[in-house]
Every structure is written in structure tokens, then in C-alpha cells.
Amino acid sequence: MSDYNFAYLDEQTKRMIRRAILKGLAVPGYQVPFASREMPMPYGWGTGGVQVSAATLTPEDRLKVIDQGADDTTNAVSIRKFFERTAGVATTEATQEATVIQTRHRIPEAELTEDQILVYQVPIPEPLRFLEPRETETRKMHSLQEYGLMHVKLYEDISQHGAISTAYAYPVRVADRYVMDPSPIPKFDNPKLEMAAVQLFGAGREQRIYAVPPYTRVVSLDFEDYPFEATKADHACDLCGAGDSYLDEVIMDDAGGRMFVCSDTDYCRTRREATA
Amino acid sequence: MSPLLRVAGIEKRYGARIGCADVSFDLYPGEVMGIVGESGSGKSTLLNCLAGHLAPDAGQVIFDTWRMGPVDTVTMSEPERRMLSRTDWAFVHQHARDGLRMSVSAGGNIGERLMAVGDRHYGRIRAAALDWLDRVEIDGARIDDRPSAFSGGMQQRLQIARNLVTGPRLVFMDEPTGGLDVSVQARLLDLLRGLVRRMGLSAIIVTHDLAVVRLLADRLMVMKDGRVVESGLTDQVLDDPQHGYTQLLVSSVLQV
Numbered sequence: 001m002s003d004y005n006f007a008y009l010d011e012q013t014k015r016m017i018r019r020a021i022l023k024g025l026a027v028p029g030y031q032v033p034f035a036s037r038e039m040p041m042p043y044g045w046g047t048g049g050v051q052v053s054a055a056t057l058t059p060e061d062r063l064k065v066i067d068q069g070a071d072d073t074t075n076a077v078s079i080r081k082f083f084e085r086t087a088g089v090a091t092t093e094a095t096q097e098a099t100v101i102q103t104r105h106r107i108p109e110a111e112l113t114e115d116q117i118l119v120y121q122v123p124i125p126e127p128l129r130f131l132e133p134r135e136t137e138t139r140k141m142h143s144l145q146e147y148g149l150m151h152v153k154l155y156e157d158i159s160q161h162g163a164i165s166t167a168y169a170y171p172v173r174v175a176d177r178y179v180m181d182p183s184p185i186p187k188f189d190n191p192k193l194e195m196a197a198v199q200l201f202g203a204g205r206e207q208r209i210y211a212v213p214p215y216t217r218v219v220s221l222d223f224e225d226y227p228f229e230a231t232k233a234d235h236a237c238d239l240c241g242a243g244d245s246y247l248d249e250v251i252m253d254d255a256g257g258r259m260f261v262c263s264d265t266d267y268c269r270t271r272r273e274a275t276a
Numbered sequence: 277m278s279p280l281l282r283v284a285g286i287e288k289r290y291g292a293r294i295g296c297a298d299v300s301f302d303l304y305p306g307e308v309m310g311i312v313g314e315s316g317s318g319k320s321t322l323l324n325c326l327a328g329h330l331a332p333d334a335g336q337v338i339f340d341t342w343r344m345g346p347v348d349t350v351t352m353s354e355p356e357r358r359m360l361s362r363t364d365w366a367f368v369h370q371h372a373r374d375g376l377r378m379s380v381s382a383g384g385n386i387g388e389r390l391m392a393v394g395d396r397h398y399g400r401i402r403a404a405a406l407d408w409l410d411r412v413e414i415d416g417a418r419i420d421d422r423p424s425a426f427s428g429g430m431q432q433r434l435q436i437a438r439n440l441v442t443g444p445r446l447v448f449m450d451e452p453t454g455g456l457d458v459s460v461q462a463r464l465l466d467l468l469r470g471l472v473r474r475m476g477l478s479a480i481i482v483t484h485d486l487a488v489v490r491l492l493a494d495r496l497m498v499m500k501d502g503r504v505v506e507s508g509l510t511d512q513v514l515d516d517p518q519h520g521y522t523q524l525l526v527s528s529v530l531q532v
């Protein structure tokens with residue numbers, strides 16, 4: 001089938017990445033440096049997530065790839081094809097059937113189980129970067145748990161917009177220790193970060209891997225008088241009627257017509273099939 | 277009363293060159309110590325050693341901490357020292373941009389230290405920021421403006437507010453009025469004097485401007501080539517200088 005080793009990367013590289021993953025799981029939320037490899041796709045296409053998936057997949061796995069909740073976007077399709085070709089693994093769009101799910105910008109709506117691994121593609125792993133560009137300083141802040149700056153960012157949000165306007169990549173504290181960027185998922189997904197599945201985060205360009213083990217405490221940062229809210233559009237899905245799922249607003253025509261639909265395409269389809 | 281700060285035998289070298297050497301003094305609660313001397317005499321080096329920004333090659337800096345009593349801040353752990361510098365200490369830089377976050381609003385700049393020590397109530401942080409803007413004579417309506425939109429004098433006053441909001445007991449200042457217009461300097465000095473008196477602050481002020489120490493400092497140390505050549509009560513030193521170098525300083529023969 002292929003001129004590649006299983007899942008493209010050579011075994012030595014995968015071992016190196018697995019060591020970083022294990023270290024990440026041992027120190028939840030801590031950004032572990034790793035020697036990111038050139039992948040046959042541009043940065044920004046999830047090279048970090050792809051390397052983590054490559055080091056995680058076994059021939060028996062069933063892989064699902066989503067981008068913004070959808071299985072059929074260019075990015076998701078090309079990553080899925082990549083692993084079909086280089087690892088020959090089975091793939092699926094059904095969340096429950098997948099053993100490894102690589103995602104960009106969403107956590108599936110269906111509750112994940114202990115038998116599953118969720119791999120996130122991460123563009124910028126450092127949550128303190130926004131206010132402190134010096135890497136030596138952010139590393140020190142993490143090691144000394146000097147996280148006041150995170151609240152300065154939230155303070156700025158409230159003072160400018162009257163509410164915490166951060167809607168994506170909303171910072172969390174993991175296991176009462178490290179402050180972590182959950183990647184650009186909507187803050188609606190933040191409560192789901194406490195889950196049964198293993199969560200692995202890969203940042204290719206920035207060469208960092210971090211992780212959240214199953215059932216780990218994950219708290220979204222906030223103020224006493226401006227508590228965290230997992231907000232979504234105040235609508236039900238126009239296709240499946242779900243009132244509990246994260247919605248995308250879709251513009252239908254240039255006359256202002258629009259509809260709200262589940263961003264998780266598998267969740268939406270499963271619900272429609274069940275009622276059909 | 278026991279001293280707030282005991283400095284003993286501080287020395288810092290840059291290779292073979294002496295930054296400062298053999299500096300010892302006590303600072304008592306509520307006291308303001310001025311450090312004067314010409315450019316290159318070691319004032320900033322000394323101040324940075326005292327404030328924990330530079331590691332001295334020899335000597336002790338014993339600070340009377342609120343929790344543990346007197347502790348040598350030179351040998352204490354870095355996390356402890358960083359905690360001190362966010363709570364009991366304040367540092368006012370000559371250039372406001374070194375002491376401010378230019379991309380963060382005035383309110384956020386003032387609130388940062390409160391959030392750093394665990395305040396998680398937006399309304400309370402905001403109220404404290406407004407109160408401090410008022411105390412440093414900045415219009416509360418500017419609370420959401422970034423410091424880059426402020427004049428040099430306002431930036432310096434904002435830096436002072438940001439430092440004093442957590443009620444520190446010891447303030448280090450390096451040329452706080454340097455680089456400002458004369459009229460702006462006068463207003464800042466006046467404000468500083470009021471704050472120091474009202475809050476009962478202890479402070480160490482480095483300056484090459486004798487007018488600054490005349491107005492603010494209870495005691496004075498005169499530095500030359502990294503060493504203290506004369507020290508005493510400010511008025512005594514300035515009105516009756518004993519050391520030849522101080523006499524030159526006071527008579528303005530030296531361009532400092």
C-alpha cells in the first residue's frame with residue numbers, strides 16, 4: 001500500500017511524541033516541548049494534531065476527523081484521507097464508533113467515553129502570550145503559578161465590552177495547577193473539558209504537546225461578579241430541533257435569510273435519523 | 277523600633293568594574309532615603325540589588341517581612357522574592373513604559389497587582405482603580421484609555437498608582453522625575469510627597485536632582501565611584517557638606 005511507515009512518522013519519532021504525551025498526562029495542562037516534524041501539509045492545517053494522532057493510532061483504531069464540528073470540510077477530509085492512506089485505519093463519522101477523534105475548534109456533542117481519545121489541533125498553546133510575549137517570562141509565570149495576568153485579560157474584556165467577550169480559546173485552570181488554552185473551541189464547550197476520554201493537544205508550529213487525563217478538574221477562569229457562562233446562540237437547531245447543541249449561523253440568501261444549525265454534523269444527522 | 281530594611285556590605289561587580297561596593301545602611305519604617313551622585317556612580321546598580329532585580333556579589337538585604345520577620349532577600353527563594361515584589365514592595369522606573377503595560381488600559385494596569393494577589397471581584401478592582409486614579413490626579417473618565425494616550429507626567433503618575441494600589445511598605449524609585457519637564461516634575465514631586473506622608477511609606481529614591489531629595493528625603497547617601505562617600509540627615513548633608521565631592525555637588529560645580 002505505501003512507502004511510509006505506519007501512520008507516516010517513523011517509529012523513533014512516534015516514541016519521542018509518545019514520551020511527550022505521557023509527560024503531558026502526568027502533568028495535566030503543562031506544555032511539553034517536542035521536536036515537531038515536517039508534515040506533508042502546511043502549518044495551520046493541524047500538523048501538531050496530526051503528529052499526536054500518528055503517535056496514538058494503532059491498526060485497530062477507528063478514526064474520526066472533524067473541523068468546526070463537521071466531518072466534510074476540506075481540512076477534515078484531507079486529514080482523514082491522509083491517515084487512510086498512511087495508516088490504513090478504518091474511519092467513521094459516527095462519534096460513538098470512533099476510538100480516536102482529531103478535532104479543530106469543537107468538542108463533539110455526544111458524551112465521550114473512557115475508550116476514546118480526543119486530539120486537538122492547537123494554533124497557539126500559550127495562554128499568557130497575549131499580554132506577555134517573552135517566553136522566558138511566561139515559563140516562569142507557569143512554574144510559580146503567577147496567573148494574575150489572565151485575569152487582567154478578562155478585566156480588559158469586561159471594561160471594553162461590559163461582559164467577558166472572549167468566546168473562543170477561553171482559558172481554563174487544569175487540576176488546580178496549570179492555566180491552559182483549550183484551543184479555539186467555543187466557550188460553550190468548556191464544561192465538556194471534564195470528561196471520561198483522554199484529551200491530547202498538539203501544536204505543530206509551536207512544538208508543544210499538552211494533555212488532560214480523564215475526569216480531571218477543569219475550571220474556566222472568571223470573576224465572582226462576572227461568572228463564566230457557556231453561551232450559545234439562543235435558538236434551537238433548524239434541522240434537528242436540538243436546543244442543547246452549539247449552533248452555526250448559516251446565511252441562506254442575500255435577502256437576510258438565515259438559519260441556525262448544529263455545528264456537530266454527526267450529532268444533527270443522528271438526531272434526524274432517530275426521528276425520521 | 278526595628279529597621280524595615282538592613283543593608284550590609286552590598287557589592288556588585290560587572291566583571292572587573294565596580295557597580296557598587298561596601299554599602300551598608302538601615303532604613304526605618306516611614307523613612308525616605310535619598311541616593312544622589314553623578315551619572316555612573318552606582319545608584320541604579322545599588323537600587324536594583326536592593327529590590328532583587330540584580331543579584332549582588334556580596335552582602336545582605338534584610339527586609340522585615342510581614343509574615344516571617346526579618347529575612348535576607350538575597351538568599352530567599354525566587355518565588356518568595358517575586359511575591360514580595362508584588363505585595364510589600366513597589367518599584368517605580370524612570371521610564372514609565374518600563375513599569376507599565378502599554379497595551380492594557382489604565383484600569384487594568386492599576387488592577388494587575390490586585391489580581392496578582394488573588395482579587396477576583398471585578399467591581400472591587402474597578403473601584404480601587406478609580407480611587408487610585410483620583411489619588412494620582414488622573415480623571416476617572418480615562419480609566420479605559422491605554423497609557424500610550426497619556427502624557428509623560430500622567431504615565432508616571434499611573435505607574436505610581438499601579439505600584440501603590442496593594443499598599444506596599446517599601447517603594448524603590450529610580451529617577452522618578454527624570455526626563456519630565458520642569459513644571460511636570462514639580463507637580464509629580466508634590467504628589468509623591470503627599471502620598472509618602474499620608475501612607476507613611478518607606479522609600480528609597482535614586483536621583484541626580486538635589487531638589488528631589490531636598491523635598492522628599494529624610495536622609496541622604498552620596499555616592500561616588502560605587503561607594504558611599506557621605507551620609508546623614510538631608511538638610512545637614514546639603515547645608516553643611518563634609519566630603520569634598522558633596523561640596524562640589526551642592527555648589528553645582530559638578531554637572532550631574
Ligand SMILES: Nc1ncnc2c1ncn2[C@@H]1O[C@H](COP(=O)(O)OP(=O)(O)O)[C@@H](O)[C@H]1O
Binds near residue numbers: 320322
Ligand atoms: N549592565 C552593566 N554592565 C556593565 N557595567 C555596568 C552595567 N550597568 C552599569 N554598569 C557600570 O556600573 C557603574 C554604575 O552604573 P549605574 O549603577 O548605572 O550608575 P548610576 O545609576 O549612578 O548612573 C558604571 O560604571 C556603569 O558603567
Ligand SMILES: [Mg+2]
Binds near residue numbers: 319320321
Ligand atoms: Mg541610574
